[in-house]
Amino acid sequence: MKQETVVPDSASVIYFDGVCVLCNSGVDLVMRHDRNCRFRYATLQSDIGQRLLRDLGLAPDAFDSFILQEGEKKYAKSTAALRIAKNLPGLWPLLYAFTLIPRPVRDAAYSWLARRRYQTLGRRDACRVPSDEERHLFLN
Secondary structure, three states: OOOOOOOOOOOEEEEEOOOEHHHHHHHHHHHHHOOOOOEEEEEOOOHHHHHHHHHOOOOOOOOOOOEEEEOOEEEEHHHHHHHHHHOOOOOHHHHHHHHHOOHHHHHHHHHHHHHHHHHHHOEOOOOOOOOOOOHHHEOO
């Protein structure tokens, strides 16, 4: 029987490309700084990630973005990244000032990087498998 992961009401979910080295590095960074375990994680390739893509009307292989879900609200691309930074301790919230740049401009820069991420930083052969210590943070 499949075990369901319960997401606390206060948690937000980060959906990411599980084979992207850049995306996985970003998840590692958030996990290191997220002392209060505010975030949960799921790959876009997982069943729950595929369901989200369908619900948003996106192609099942739309892995060029990551999505932040806060309650019923969903954010993508640069807005998702900046909202995550806003909720980390230290100086990370200062990055939220980039929301002053119009979203289409921010998202264009994000998309440019997303199109080149595999060529520049590489790609894993398979999706990330959480360690035993991380498993409680990942949705099934």
